[in-house]
Structures are given as structure tokens and as C-alpha cells.
Amino acid sequence: MAGYQMKRTARIALAPSVLLLIVGMIVPLATTLWLSFRFYNFMNPTLGGFAGLSNYEFFLTDPAFLQAIINTLLLVGGVLAITVIGGILLGLLFDQPMWGRGIARLLMIAPFFVMPTVSALVWKNMLMHPGYGIFAWIAMKLGLPPVEWLSNYPLLSIILIVAWQWLPFATLIFLTALQSLDHEQQEAARMDGAGPFDRFIYIILPHLGRAITVVILIETIFILAIFAEIFVTTSGGPGYASTNLPYLIYVQALMQFDVGAASAGAIIAVVLANIVAIFAIRLAGRNLTA
Amino acid sequence: MVRAATTGLGWLVALLLFFPILWTVLTSFKTEVEAIAFPPAFWPEGWTLENYFQVQERSEYFSHFLNSVIISLGSTILGMMVAIPAAWSMAFQPGRGTRHVLMWMLSTKMMPAVGALVPIFLIFKSVGLLDNLVGITLILLIGNLPIMVWMLYTYFREIPSDILEAARMDGATTLKELVYVLLPMSLPGVASTMLLNIILAWNESFWTLSLTAVKAAPLTAFIASYSSPQGLFWAKLSAASTLAILPILVVGWISQKQLVRGLTFGAVK
Secondary structure: HHHHHHHHHHHHHHHHHHHHHHHHHHHHHHHHHHHEOOEEEEEOOOOOEEOOOEEEEHHHHHHHHHHHHHHHHHHHHHHHHHHHHHHHHHHHHHHHHOHHHHHHHHHHHHHHHHHHHHHHHHHHHHHHOOOHHHHHHHHHHOOOOOOOHHHHHHHHHEEEEEEHHHHHHHHHHHHHHHHOOOOHHHHHHHHOOOOOHHHHHHHHHHHOHHOOOOOOOOHHHHHHHHHHHHHOOOOOOOOOOOOHHHHHHHHHHHHHEEHHHHHHHHHHHHHHHHHHHHHHHHHHHHHHHH | HHHHHHHHHHHHHHHHHHHHHHHHHHHHOOHHHOOOOOOOOOOOOOOHHHHHHHHHHHHHHHHHHHHHHHHHHHHHHHHHHHHHHHHHHHHHOOOOOOOHHHHHHHHHHHHOOOOHHHHHHHHHHOOOOOOOOHHHHHHHHHHHHHHHHHHHHHHHHOOOOHHHHHHOOOOOHHHHHHHHHHHOOHHEEEEEEEHHHHHHHOOOOHHHHOOOOOOOOOOOHHHHHHEEEEHHHHHHHHHHHHHHHHHHHHHHHOOOOHHHHHHHOOOOO
């Protein structure tokens, strides 16, 4: 009977976590789904009832929606391109012996720990500010006019800020993966006359395969949900030039009070993230519990 | 020669990446006039601590700081109390459904937070949890719970179950087995799980910006209030920012090795 007893204890031990996640995640999600089919607006309490697909229609035909989808994908793609390529290069660099490597590494990974609202404000006011920022000063030194980063290139600016935060993460993962590289194999390839480029393509890159997948998956999940950086720097503007899906839904719900439309948008965001998540879960399932 | 070149390049890159942080710290010791000087003055002329005092005087900075501490420690400690038994259960008493439960937990983390924003906002509004420390702590606890369970699970699985069984044979109750055998053996794992969650909670911005205003606002939300035009004092902003990021930077540096393992659930070694 000890086995039975044990099973019962195990189930009781698991229950609080499962209950919390059901109540905290699944119930709100189900409610969002339900609300997405209702008329519901804080500003117009008389409106109510079943809305059919009209919220989805409203949200999907809003020109802001298409722009937000494109921006969301550009943001994810841009940051991924910078951080994966840059991360591999920096990983290779910091894998080399150098004086003070430990301290240089600590400085290099620091941006990852800076809270998003701080990094957004620092970049906005002290680096990208066209009047007083460091970038304006560099432009002046080069004899160029200062760039109005956040008003002329809002999405690019946000991509740069987010990439700055995530480049250290990618580097750290690649660095860890590189350290498990078989150095004898490297040496053998060198003896056989393989140049640095060949060694990179045929030995290092395949070895980094799993690390690259992990970086892409984790960053995608976080960057699909970027919010604070946009909230603080551009408020999604000018127009909708830097609005992504989470920010659009936030505006719809908490600033325009259209709960129905915001819920429809949220469901679309969830579907989008789940397409990504399916791949992530598969990978996690294969790599982690096997 | 090669080492000198890589050292030079490595340090150049490291300093470039670190520069915005260094700049913030330096600016926090400047006067407001010096902070917006152009061309920029790299080194503070007078090294004043005035900004640090002003930030507190004008805004009750430390109550926001305290909110950050309460929220991140609170959600982490409560989360561990729930996550440790769950991870123990799945690592040492797996059933047929364990794998599915694990995957389901991970999948909730992949759901974007906006998916739950509207209902949680409405519920919090109706029960008075908006701008409330209990409410925001609860949300962060739920948000980070899957990561805690997963990390602990991966650490627990490396401990041979024979050792736990031996303790049980000696008459230890499940609770004693957990507290006196499992936790001491997996202390590094437990510690890094806690550190990672403190970092995540400290920096969490989506929920704090949507659900807190003044009373319960942690540093993430308080610092964002500087983005309004009337809040634009760069030296003070820098002082507030420096105080906000330094503690977590230290925690991050301490836990950097475990961080890779934690964030990738051990998939990258």
C-alpha cells in the first residue's frame, strides 16, 4: 500500500501548481476567447450581446492590424538576425584566450540584466536623442547631420534597443556551446590543412546547431511579446510605424476601452505565438525529457 | 601577438556593449546642466550625489524600490513553495500523465501575456487588486511558475532516487525527505532557480505597466514615468536607473553560469 500512498502524496504535491496555472492562465484565456465574441466597450455600457465574428472582422480589417503584424515579424526577424549572427561572432571572440577575459565577459553580458524600461529610456534620451545624444555627437564628429532616430526610424531604433539587450544572451549561449567543442577534432582538421573558414563551416557551425535552435526559439517567444520598449520610446508611433501586436492590443483594451476587439486581437496573438510554440514544444520534448 | 589582438578586440566589444550602462552611471553623478551638455562631457565635473537624494525626495523612490523587492522576492518564495513539491512529484513519482503535464506547463509560458490581459484587468478591477502589491505578486508568481517547475525538475532528475528511498526506509516522512535530503542535495539548482526568477520578476514590465499605477508600482513602472516630458531630468533619471539596475546586475553576474542552463533547461551545455 506504500506505493498507493506515495502516488497520492505525489498527486497532492502537484495539485497546487496545476491549479494555479489553470486559474491563472487557462481561465483568463478562455475568458478572452469568450469576450472576443461579445460586444463590450467601457465607453458604451449599453452595447452588449453576441458579436459573432465582428470583433475579428473589425480587428483584422483595421489598417493598424496589418501594420502591427508586419512590425511584429520585422522586430522578431531583425533582432534574431542581429543577435544570432553577432552572437556567433562574439561567442567565437570571447572563446579565445585574452587578458582579463572574465571581466570582459561580465561587461559584455551586462545589458541582458538591465530592465527594459531603463534600457529604453537610456537609449531614447542619452544615445539616440538628436539634440544631446551620443549618436548625434558621433554624427557631428563625422560631419554628418544628427539622425532623429525615434521619429524617422522608429522600428529600426526599437530593433537596435532590443538587439542590444538580447545580443549578450545569444553570445552567452553560443559561448557555452563552444566550450564543449572537441578541441582534438579541431586540431586534427587543422593538421589536415583545413583553414579557419572551413573549420567554421564544417565543424563549428554544425556543433552550434542545437544552440542556434534554442536561441531562436527562446528569443522568438520573448520578442513576440515586446512591450515596454515600445511603450516608453515611441508609444507605437509615429502613426502605427512602431506598433506591434501586444502594443496594439494594449491600446485597444486599456486606452480605447474596446474589450471585444482587444480580445479578438489577443486571440490572434495567441494563435501566432502558438504556431511558434508548436515547434518549441517539439524541440523541448525531444531534447529535454528524452 | 594574437592574444594581444583578441584582447584588444574583445575589450573594445565588451566596452561598447557596456557603454550605455557606464554612461548612465556616470551621468548619475553629473549636474542636470552637465548631463545635457553638448558635446557631451564624458567624466562628471563635480561628482555630485545630489541626484540620488533628489530622486528620493521628489518621488519616494524607496517605496518603489521596496515594491520591486517585495514583488520579486514574494513571487519567487511563494513560487518555490508551490514548485518544489510539484517538481519533486514529477521527478521522483512520475505517472503516465507526467510528460503531458510538463509540456502543458511549458506551453502556458509560450502563451503571450496579452492573451490574458483583458480578463485579468477586469477581474482585478472588480475585486480591487489593481495597483495592489498582492495582485501583481500573484500575477508574477503564476507567470514564472512554469519556469520554476521546469528548472527544478531538470535539477531534481539528476539526483539518484535511491538516496531518497534510503531516507524513506529509515522512516523519513515525505516532507522530511524533501527538506533534509532533496533540498540540500540540489541546493545549487534551487539557488539558481530562485536567482533567475528574481531577475525575471525584477525586470518584468508588461504586467507592472498595465496593472500598477502609483501605490504598487515597482521600479519598472516608476522609471517608465520618466518618459513623460515633465519628468525629463537626465541626471535624476540616471540616478534612479542606476539604483534600479545595479542590484539585479550583481545577481545576474553571480548566476551567469547557471543562467544558461536555466534558460535553456539544460539543452545547451
